[in-house]
Amino acid sequence: KVVMSDQYLYDIAKPIKDQSYPIVPSILKSQSTFWGFYESIQPDFVKLLNSRPLIIDSFPFLYEFPEVLDFNTRSKSFLKKMKASIFHYDRLFVIADRMDIIESSYDQLKDCTPNELKKRFNVNFIGEEITIDEGGVTANWLFLLTQQLFNPINGLFDSYSTNGGYKPSSKSSQKPNHLKYFKFAGRIIARTIMENVCVDCHMAPFFYKCILHHPIKLADMKELDEEKYNSINWCLTNDIDESGLELYYDVDIKNANDEIEHIELIENGSNIRVTNENKEDYAIKLTEFYL
Secondary structure (H helix, E strand, O other), X not given: OOOOOHHHHHXXXXXXXXXXXXXXXXXXXXXXXXXXXXXXXXXXXXXXXXXXXXXXXXXXXXXXXXXXXXXXXXXXXXXXXXXXXXXXXXXXXXXXXXXXXXXXXXXXXXXXXXXXXXXXXXXXXXXXXXXXXXXXXXXXXXXXXXXXXXXXXXXXEEEOOOOOXXXXXXXXXXXXXXXXXXXXHHHHHHHHHHHOOXXXXXXXHHHHHHHHOOOOOOHHHHHHOHHHHHHHHHHHHOOHHHHOOOOEOEXXXXXXXXXXXXXXXXXXXXXXXXXXXXXXXXXXXXXXXXX
């Protein structure tokens, strides 16, 4: 954790202000001298960042205190940085098949290194006039490819709510090399961000938590499966010992082959009964399993 004195922050910020460059902010209330100084120049500071988004990298302390910048300012700087990371001077040629866009694209890009994928794409479609792609064909290809990657028919993702969000499919393991396809999907999403192409691939909040290694909570279950949420929540809010239910640290589910599979949530879970004393731990284990 970075700890800076008021005087240190002020000494850094004063010459930066005089040169009309962005400053190093802090949200710590104890650093009142700097914080007051920051407030006095905040409008001009934000305006400068919006006009020169890439300058944010000159002051890495901004990443320590993102709350001092509004989301639009941070987003604009991030998107600009991603766009600038494309190697515009070198091209990566892709010949895609509209009728089999996933496989035709995957076969050509699966072995590419990260740096190769940063090249400027030149996309053409089989059976169509070959052109020099100035960005429009790439954008169309990314849109169509992402649309199919998230189509439940293709077995990688499922729609998890009426809002159109997605989560990894529980049956994705049936697809050969499914983990490699997930990696490919991640790379394509990254490229849509770099190209600033708008695609419909909103992921479930709990999935973002998993990616970021944030703890999963019971509330994350509600949107995914309200029936399971209500069942687990009932256990937490009622007297299990007096309910007459015999719950154990195990669960029966249908696997990818539609066969019933018995899963123990912890070692020897089938022999460990859920009680008022351990029901919170049971709820956490069960929620993590379902999510």
